[in-house]
Amino acid sequence: MLSGQMPILILKEGTQREQGKSAQKANIEAAKAIADAVRTTLGPKGMDKMLVDSIGDIIISNDGATILKEMDVEHPTAKMIVEVAKSQDTAVGDGTTTAVILSGELLKQAEELLDQGVHPTVITNGFRIAVNEAKKLLESIAMDAKDDATLKRIAMTALSGKNTGLSKEFLADLVVKAVNAVAEERNGRIVVDPANIKVDKKAGGSITDTQYINGIVIDKEKVHAKMPSVVKDARIALIDSALEIKKTEIEAKVQITDPSKIQDFLAQESDTFKQMVEKIKKSGANVVFCQKGIDDIAQHYLAKEGIYAVRRVKKSDMEKLAKATGGRIVTNLDDLTPDVLGKAEKVEEQKISDDRMTFVTGCANPKAVSILIRGGTEHVVAEIERALNDAIRVVSITKEDGRFVPGGGAVEAEISTKLRHFATSVGGREQLAVEAFARAMEVIPRTLAENAGLDPINTLIQLRAEHEKGHTTYGIDFTQNKVGDMTKVGVFDPLRVKKHALESAVEVATMILRIDDVIASKKTSSSESPKSENNPSGMGSGAPSF
Known part of the structure; x- marks a missing residue:
């Protein structure tokens, strides 16, 4: 373009466009902000969110998918992160908060590499190498679920942190009983359709009045x-x-x-x-x-x-x-x-x-059964219903696959430790991305420790030390607020939930990293000119909006 000539506008006036580094930064900020919104809800000591909609209806929940579904998210990148939670919920029913926090942390680690001049394609390739290795590690860590006692522990892990209080064990028993009733054998494989478990709710009475109906x-x-x-x-x-x-x-x-x-x-x-x-x-x-x-x-x-x-x-x-x-x-x-x-x-x-x-x-x-939930108020009953649906899904998955992994941040700590050693064999710039992936995995045990009021740095140092010694199943024991063996305290997660959370987080992180141009055709209001003295391009500030 010759100097002194007018710039040629090929987009409609009022269209907002953000390119290169600033587009990537704005997208990463939006993803991090969404991850921060649900971060405090992770784990058995996680807090709840109160969501009030436009007509004043209240939802009190710490279920990641429910919170993100009810939040009125505006930013296009933030919407992509919400989709991760929805897909995780639809596919496996649990691990939604984990998937969202991992997405945010992967992008945060990627941002540091971008600042060092590493190309987004190199980072995405490194992430893919890392996630494939992480899935192999998960397979090697996984144990076989042989009895109902294991299924009960898995149900209790899914229910912990939800508003089930002292009735966790009682509800877990109902879930296992219901899943066993509707499990069918087809072509030598066990198949469980959670839709055959009808969950009804009625406010009034206490949680212990909840009953399983044959x-x-x-x-x-x-x-x-x-x-x-x-x-x-x-x-x-x-x-x-x-x-x-x-x-x-x-x-x-x-x-x-x-x-x-x-x-x-x-x-x-x-x-x-x-x-x-x-x-x-x-x-x-x-x-x-x-x-x-x-x-x-x-x-x-x-x-x-x-x-x-x-x-x-x-x-x-x-x-x-x-x-x-x-x-x-x-x-x-x-x-x-x-x-x-x-x-x-x-x-x-x-x-x-x-x-x-x-x-x-x-x-x-019966190949279809019911659980009738009771509780003090509508909000309590609704949250127990969400918790039970999660528990039913995870127990169904474990019954089908027969495989589970230790919870409490143990698998994430193990993946992080093993990937650090693995990164050196990758070589090239991808090595940096694999190391970034390993660091990102530690966000789960760190957040669990923070939410439980523990010192996150000391807890992570202890966890790393145990995993370096080869203690694969060591995670955070919330009964004693210290690092301990998850198989002894019975904190378990289904293998499929962890695998899906990793895959979803990497997929969305790589997709966001590859975006270098955001073109948003928004109509500007008559009072607000698309261009101003301070902002000649008509672009927004790049801060994420919800």
Whole structure:
């Protein structure tokens, strides 16, 4: 461009553009700020966050994914970090905070290398070499989960730090029982679908009133007061059609000229419902779960026959009922035969808090079960539900894989120690990135120590010393607030959770590092000119905004 000429604008006026080092710095700052937002929630001694939305609803949680989902994040790079938490939550259900903190720390270590003039591509290559080596190390550290006691310890590790208080062991027992009930063997492999564990919640009572139900709880009451409240030796019909008279597709009008015919017309309608109920009775069913509506007259006849009926049951609940009772869902009453009915020892209506719920219990070999959570307030119950869902997911994963690793920062400390030795064999500039990765891994034990009120530097020095001696399973023992053997205190994490957290953190860190130009087409308000004397480019300051 010749001097004195006007600059050529190829982007729309008001477009913000940030290039090179300043773009990378702004992105890294945003990632670090997001990691700092959830950092204090990590570990059993982590603190909670209170999130208040625009209409004043409150969520109190220390679950990384929940916090980041509820935070109204504005910065595009910060949104990418939030995606890490979401993907970790979707894939393995736990380790969301770990994945986010690792992403932030990897970028922080990378920033120092960028300042030294190391190219982003070299750093990303080094990170990939390091994560592949770290995954091999995880495999070598992993132990086999052989019994329910191990699964219980894994559930308790997932529940620690959540608002489960003194009931951690009690809830862990329920989780293991539920996962064992729904585990199935397919092609020689154990498969657990956490969706088959129905978690219901009702405020009122204490956490210890939470119960495991060998069957399904439906948040519905019987449709008619005259129906029995308890049905023993239940034979259950699952119907996916309305027990109502269908309205005609085309517009039709019924005209009655003779008043005496009105009674005949009503009687005919009543007979139709009578026939429907006859078909149900003939099949031998004494309990009906209907996915759609049940007409008032049909309710009357069902009550007369002593049949317990529930209407408008959710499709997902119908499927769980089929799995729990061994019944099949029918769409036509003519298909209702004794062999399609589900079986349970008891179906009863119970009053829980102010609501009435239907309990289907005593199923012979249920492949779907329920846990009904109780707690003092709505917020307590909601946080326990989040904690239980995490625990169910991690126990399911361990049941499937049969592999777990020591927790309490032990694996991260071991990876850090081994990668420092490994880095020398890499050579070249990638060695610097592998060393940076090793330093970044220490953020987990350091944060755990900080959150527990321990001295992070002394704790890290002790941990390093133990791992240099070959004590692979040494981490931070929170029962005695010192470095100890995690296998003795029973702090375990599933192998898959740790692997996924590492992969997610490296993927997002490498993606962010490779960005050297941010072009944001934002409309500027009329009062604010895109260019000003102090900021001729019209760019923002580069500080991350949430």
